Amino acid sequence: MKQRHAPSPQLAPSLKAIPFLKAAAETRTIVLTNRQREQLARIGMRLRLPPRMVIYREDSAANWIFAVAEGAVKTYRELPSGKRVVSAFLFTQDLFGLAENGRYLNSAQSLTRVTLYRLPLGELTVLLKHDADLQFQFLAKVTHELRESQRKTILINRRDAAGRLAMFVALMSAEADLTAGSPGVVQLPMSRSDIAAFLGLSLESVIRAAAELERQRLLKFENRRLVRILDAPRLAKLVAAV
Amino acid sequence: MKQRHAPSPQLAPSLKAIPFLKAAAETRTIVLTNRQREQLARIGMRLRLPPRMVIYREDSAANWIFAVAEGAVKTYRELPSGKRVVSAFLFTQDLFGLAENGRYLNSAQSLTRVTLYRLPLGELTVLLKHDADLQFQFLAKVTHELRESQRKTILINRRDAAGRLAMFVALMSAEADLTAGSPGVVQLPMSRSDIAAFLGLSLESVIRAAAELERQRLLKFENRRLVRILDAPRLAKLVAAV
DNA sequence: CGTCGTGTTGATGGCGTTCAAATTCAGTGG
DNA sequence: CCACTGAATTTGAACGCCATCAACACGACG
Numbered sequence: 001m002k003q004r005h006a007p008s009p010q011l012a013p014s015l016k017a018i019p020f021l022k023a024a025a026e027t028r029t030i031v032l033t034n035r036q037r038e039q040l041a042r043i044g045m046r047l048r049l050p051p052r053m054v055i056y057r058e059d060s061a062a063n064w065i066f067a068v069a070e071g072a073v074k075t076y077r078e079l080p081s082g083k084r085v086v087s088a089f090l091f092t093q094d095l096f097g098l099a100e101n102g103r104y105l106n107s108a109q110s111l112t113r114v115t116l117y118r119l120p121l122g123e124l125t126v127l128l129k130h131d132a133d134l135q136f137q138f139l140a141k142v143t144h145e146l147r148e149s150q151r152k153t154i155l156i157n158r159r160d161a162a163g164r165l166a167m168f169v170a171l172m173s174a175e176a177d178l179t180a181g182s183p184g185v186v187q188l189p190m191s192r193s194d195i196a197a198f199l200g201l202s203l204e205s206v207i208r209a210a211a212e213l214e215r216q217r218l219l220k221f222e223n224r225r226l227v228r229i230l231d232a233p234r235l236a237k238l239v240a241a242v
Numbered sequence: 243m244k245q246r247h248a249p250s251p252q253l254a255p256s257l258k259a260i261p262f263l264k265a266a267a268e269t270r271t272i273v274l275t276n277r278q279r280e281q282l283a284r285i286g287m288r289l290r291l292p293p294r295m296v297i298y299r300e301d302s303a304a305n306w307i308f309a310v311a312e313g314a315v316k317t318y319r320e321l322p323s324g325k326r327v328v329s330a331f332l333f334t335q336d337l338f339g340l341a342e343n344g345r346y347l348n349s350a351q352s353l354t355r356v357t358l359y360r361l362p363l364g365e366l367t368v369l370l371k372h373d374a375d376l377q378f379q380f381l382a383k384v385t386h387e388l389r390e391s392q393r394k395t396i397l398i399n400r401r402d403a404a405g406r407l408a409m410f411v412a413l414m415s416a417e418a419d420l421t422a423g424s425p426g427v428v429q430l431p432m433s434r435s436d437i438a439a440f441l442g443l444s445l446e447s448v449i450r451a452a453a454e455l456e457r458q459r460l461l462k463f464e465n466r467r468l469v470r471i472l473d474a475p476r477l478a479k480l481v482a483a484v
Numbered sequence: 485c486g487t488c489g490t491g492t493t494g495a496t497g498g499c500g501t502t503c504a505a506a507t508t509c510a511g512t513g514g
Numbered sequence: 515c516c517a518c519t520g521a522a523t524t525t526g527a528a529c530g531c532c533a534t535c536a537a538c539a540c541g542a543c544g
Contacts, residue, residue, distance in 0.1 A: 020304070021367065022344025062262070077396065079484040085399060087392055100389060102264025121263065128381070132374040139370070139377060142384045147342060149391040150329055154319065156398050157327060157442040159533080161500070192523065200399040202501055207524060224509080224523075242321040401501080403532070434491065444533050449492060466491075 013040040013067045013117040015137055016093035017144030029093075030141070036134045040067075043123040047116045055108040055116070062099030064118045068092055071114030072189040075106045076197065086198035088148075089190060091175055095141055097121075111189045156200050158242060161209035164199045169219060169227055170239045184229045185222075192224070255282040255309045255359045257379055258335035259386030271335075272383070278376045281369060282309075286361040297350040297358070304341030306360045310334055313356030314431040317348045318439065328440035330390075331432060333417055337383055339363075353431045398442050400484060403451040406441045411461060411469055412481045426471045427464075434466070 014037065017030050032040070046069070049055070055066065058077060066073075073090040075098075087106050090096045098105050099121070128135035155167045173186045188195070196203045213219045218235045220228040229235055256279060259272050274282070288311070291297070297308065300319060308315075315332040317340075329348050332338050340347050341363070370377040397409045415428045430437070438445045455461045460477045462470040471477060 018342055020341040020343075021363065022303075061264075079396070080482050081484055083484070085396055087395070098385070098389060098392075099262040100260055102262075105389060105392070125263065125378075129374045129378055132371045132377055135374055135377050135381060136367075136371055139381050139384065142381060142388060143340070146384060146388045146391060147340060147347060149388060149395065150340075150347070153329070153391065153395050153398060154321070154327055156395060159499080203522095204502085204524085205500055208500090211524090240322050242323055242325070401531075445490095446492080446534085447532060450532090453492090 013037055013044060013069070013119070014093050015067070015095065015141045017137075017141045018147075019140050020143050030137050032134070032137055036131070036137070039127060039131070039134070040117065040119060040124075043127060044117045044119040047118055049110045049114050049116065051110055051112050053110045055110060056097070056104050058105065058107045059103050062097060062102055062104045063121055065095060065097040065121055065124060066108070067117040067119065068094045068096070069115040069117060071116075072111040073108055073114060073116075074111055074190060074194060075108045077106045084197050085200075086190075086194055088152075089194075089198065095138075095145070111194075154242065161199075161201050161205040162212045163238060163241065164201060165195070165206060165209040166213060166218070166235055166238045168195060168199060169213075169229070170235065172227075173229060184232065186227045186229065188225050188227060255279055255286060255311070255361070256335050257309070257337060257383045259379075259383045260389075261382050262385050272379050274376070274379055278373070278379070281373070281376070282359065282361060282366075285365040285369060286359045289358045289360055291352045291356050291358065293352055293354050295352045297352060298339070298346050300347065300349045301345050304339060304344055304346045305363055307337060307339040307363055307366060308350070309359040309361065310336045310338070311357040311359060313358075314353040315350055315356055315358075316353055316432060316436060316440075317350045319348045326439050327442075328432075328436055330394075331436075331440065337380075337387070353436075396484065403441075403443050403447045404454045405480060405483065406443060407437070407448060407451040408455060408460070408477055408480045410437060410441055411455075411471070412477065414469075415471060426474065428469045428471065430467050430469060 014032055015030055019030060044067075055073065056062075056064075068090050070092055073094075073096060075087045075090065075096055077085050077087060079085060088096070089111070096108055128138060155164060155171075158164050158167070169186060172188060176186050177183075190198075192206050193203050196206045199206065201209070210219070210221055214221060216234075218229075218231050218238065220230055222228055256274055257272055261272055286309075291313075297315065298304075298306075310332050312334055315336075315338060317329045317332065317338055319327050319329060321327060330338070331353070338350055370380060397406060397413075400406050400409070411428060414430060418428050419425075432440075434448050435445050438448045441448065443451070452461070452463055456463060458476075460471075460473050460480065462472055464470055
């Protein structure tokens with residue numbers, strides 16, 4: 001019945017977000033207290049899933065919110081035309097399971113082997129209404145996601161495919177920096193099609209953009225799931241050149 | 243305290259959002275209690291501003307969050323290239339003033355004469371940490387904005403200018419429905435340039451798209467600030483045809 | 485009546501989409 | 515270890531749409 005003490009930091013539910021209030025330099029991410037993580041662990045369930053598993057479907061009853069402990073997940077929407085749009089890629093300490101009126105707004109699928117925390121929305125709501133500090137962390141997290149979403153909108157507004165792909169790699173690179181790994185080498189757990197569906201480009205355009213960035217000696221696509229950043233300063237310049 | 247003496251719904255701070263939990267049909271929007279609105283009114287200040295007034299600038303210290311009581315506001319970003327991107331248009335019961343590390347991420351400007359509530363972020367934070375129910379309403383509101391932002395991303399993904407403009411008019415129409423007004427007639431408090439900057443199109447494309455929608459007898463642009471929806475069903479079909 | 489900001493129309497070129505076909509890659513089983 | 519196989523990726527060619535540049539109209543305001 002009793003949970004083990006002090007769950008591993010990687011595996012206990014935790015959230016990644018830049019606070020909206022001014023914070024000390026080292027407080028770049030919000031941190032849950034051990035007690036809060038224990039509370040979340042108590043109401044939640046830890047799941048391990050293989051790649052390509054559908055976690056939930058659009059329009060189904062939204063009974064849970066999910067926190068990524070390890071691995072990568074994509075959320076996507078099916079448009080009436082049959083096209084798939086990837087709303088977001090989620091990594092360690094990200095939350096997903098956005099709902100409206102008790103229904104999920106998109107579908108979610110694992111990209112890699114993932115470890116998730118599945119939190120019952122009803123119990124979580126009760127918990128949040130009793131623990132304002134915990135809720136504040138969630139508020140900060142959702143605010144963080146809102147910022148990310150607005151950034152994505154700006155990204156999508158770019159007309160040039162190479163610029164969009166550069167921004168995407170920069171994004172993934174920032175992600176990778178948080179999870180260690182050799183600098184300048186970025187893992188891409190998603191397929192080219194997923195990247196295209198995320199960037200709002202055709203698959204072919206993504207590939208041509210990748211070729212263009214290699215031609216410019218900014219990036220080197222070592223293989224399908226690995227990019228090396230060859231010239232970070234020039235890449236940053238291209239990313240900023242909106 | 244008697245409910246009858248409630249402050250005017252239009253003017254007291256209030257928030258508009260569809261809840262993420264399943265709710266009764268009539269509970270389509272969240273409602274603050276009178277007590278909560280009084281608390282917000284106590285720490286906040288009511289402002290009346292003329293059109294075209296800059297409310298805050300990108301990168302300046304984010305000391306306040308704003309709630310629209312009446313009127314229309316736009317938030318926008320200046321890109322390095324000098325282009326302006328309109329992040330959002332805000333109307334009655336919307337919240338704006340998104341910050342990161344104590345700095346605003348965009349600028350805000352009034353489009354019409356507006357009445358705002360200006361809430362000091364520090365005091366609001368304290369209030370939220372003491373009143374979990376109130377905070378929950380803010381959480382719901384930010385979640386709502388996140389959904390809106392994701393919808394906008396999908397909107398922007400459309401390639402055809404006419405489709406984007408149709409979606410925009412549909413959006414404004416949904417907005418107008420909440421604030422009364424004759425059905426089928428939609429006010430556009432923003433300029434064509436603003437619409438273009440919001441939709442990620444050139445000004446000329448917006449105008450041509452408008453002409454195209456008139457040619458198809460879907461809309462009639464009565465004047466620069468007024469559209470009439472001529473054929474709602476076909477408009478809806480075009481909007482959905484993503 | 486002039487002027488400036490806003491809105492409109494026309495012509496051209498570039499870039500991404502689309503359709504089509506070739507090629508590589510990761511499994512799988514022999 | 516190697517051949518097989520379907521999926522993912524890559525390359526090529528033509529077309530269409532939107533951005534851009536340029537000229538012009540309109541309307542509010544002095």
